[in-house]
Amino acid sequence: MYLPFGDYLKGLVSWIITVISSNIYQIFRPGIKWVLRKATGLCELQRTCYCEPAGAKRIVAIEHSLRGSKSEQVKKLLEFLDRAAKEKRFSDSSSPVVSNSVRAICDIKKIRLEVHQPFGKSFSECVSLIWGLNELMHTIEGLRSTAYDAEDASHEEKLLDLWALLMPGKELDSRVSNSWKELGFQGEDPKTDFRGMGILGLENLLYFSKNYSNAALHVLSHANHPSHGYSYAIVGINLTHLAYTLWKDGTAKSHIYNLCSQLSKPCRPRLIHFHRFYCYLFFEFDKLWMREKPVNIMEFSRIRDIFEKNIRSQLADPNCLFKLNFPVVHI
Ligand SMILES: *[C@@H]1O[C@H](CO)[C@@H](O)[C@H](O)[C@H]1NC(C)=O
Ligand SMILES: *[C@@H]1O[C@H](CO)[C@@H](O)[C@H](O)[C@H]1NC(C)=O
Secondary structure (H helix, E strand, C coil): CCCCCHHHHHHHHHHHHHHHCCCHHHHHHHHHHHHHHHHHCCCHHHHHHHHCCCCHHHHHHHHHHHHCCCCHHHHHHHHHHHHHHHCCCCCCCCCCHHHHHHHHHHHHHCCCCCCCHHHHHHHHHHHHHHHHHHHHHHHHHHHHCCCCCCCCHHHHHHHHHHHHHHCCCCCCCCCCCHHHHHHCCCCCCHHHHCHHHHHHHHHHHHHHHHHCHHHHHHHHHHHCCCCCCCCHHHHHHHHHHHHHHHHHCCCCHHHHHHHHHCCCCCCCCCHHHHHHHHHHHHHHHHHHHHHHCCCCHHHHHHHHHHHHHHHHHHHCCCCCCCCCCCCCCCC
């Protein structure tokens, strides 16, 4: 391995990490960076790739380092990458966006890639995940801002699929019907319930019922509990809001980056990762709800707040990785 000064570096870096938490670090950051660069011959990006463990810790540190860069060239490159993400140029596997930007950064930072191959590999993976997530956020935003449209046959079909999956063996008497309330919609026509979450709310509900149908039916049976019940669909849409907020404000990065880096070949963040994150939230929320045994739905805000706090504190751990392991339940 190309790492003759590994231990020396680790010592230095762990010292720095203790300093990072204080604001003093911000004042001395340029000076510390300069000293470290002189002492190790490595720039901050390289030190991060070599010393931080793969996953959220490393990627968030790389993000921080790039965004904090004083170099105009680096700033321009970041703008370019943000644009490329918006135009969805990352998901195109033949696209040279990642390799070109890694080469550009290395030119700016005077890093010779042929000498620093492990850095090149690790840094490319970080770039690919950072802007892959950026790109996915545009997709998610697109779904969220697409309102449910009863004129759109694909929306209507998804809604009817949801019924069929959650009410197996029970026909819906008509498209507009009081029966929707059995799924926890507010009125006769679910189309008005998606509101701020648009089609994203429906896609999430549908994914949960389709891919984890036992778990979804299990949760629905709790929602229909005679004394501790809640509105399945309304709560489900509200949890899309929570999932969306946690992804949008960056809180969920620990989970996403760890998830995408855990294999030997990191995968890019995809929409199914968002759907699964949502499924995890729904299942866990239901568990909390049943434990709290609320007397009525008026307690929703209180329980949702506790839930959000729990989830946020778990996500604050850079090692966080939520695992979907629904018990097989028969109801
Ligand atoms: C689960 O999700 C994937 C990807 O969205 C889909 O292709 C697959 O058919 C789903 N599985 C089931 C059992 O519905
Ligand atoms: C979800 O519920 C919380 C708490 O009651 C509320 O503040 C929020 O606006 C709701 N979001 C949606 C999309 O309904």
